[in-house]
Amino acid sequence: MYKKILIPTDGSDISKAAARAGVEFAQQLGAEVIGLFVAPEYQYPVFIEIIPPNFPSEEEYLASMRKLGDIHLQVIAEAAKAVGVQSSGITIFSDATxxxxxxxxxxxxxxxIFIGSHGRSGWGQAILGSTTTKVLSTCKIPVLVYRLAKQPGDTGTVK
Structure with missing residues (x-):
């Protein structure tokens, strides 16, 4: 059925849970997975005549984002290795996730595409925008949206 599954991650707890579930899903199908981390593009300081000395250079920023991408993609790689699923990871720079x-x-x-959803609805989704909704509305290949029954750290008790 599915032979190659893309699993995007942003490093959040929900995204990590979705990534692990995506790897388990891939194992059941005998599919390989490709992890994807989309890092924001470097932003040059605008409206500043002199760049502050602590402001990272473009090279420093790109290197730190690649390192961050490796950390986020490691969750997918470790989950895949644990269950014998072939995996790879990609970090891409774009402001259009x-x-x-x-x-x-x-x-x-x-x-x-196996993607997690934060579960926002109504105004929360309309105001913040939803990467998952945008993927669903523009993608021509199937998209499986994974939603947690409860948020990570949620004990189910009312505070």
Missing amino acids: AREIVHTAEQQVCDL
Whole structure:
């Protein structure tokens, strides 16, 4: 059915849980997984005539984001290794996360995108925007949206 599954991650707890579930899903299907971390592009300081000395250079920023991407993608790699699923990881720089997820899935010839959702609805989703919703509305390949029954750290008790 599905042979290659793209699993985007942003490093959040919800994203990590979705990534682990995506790897388990891939194992059941005998599919390989590709992890994807989309880092924001470097922003040059605007409206500042002199760049502050503690402001990172573009090279420093790119290196730190690649390192961060490796850390986030490690969750997928470790989960895949534990269950014998072939995996790889990609870090890409873009300020259009949803578009980049769809583009990468097409470029890597994936049959499915397995993506987590934070579960916002109504105004929260409308105001903040939803990467998952944008992926769903622009993608031509199947998208499986993973939602947790409860948020990480949620004990189920009312505070």
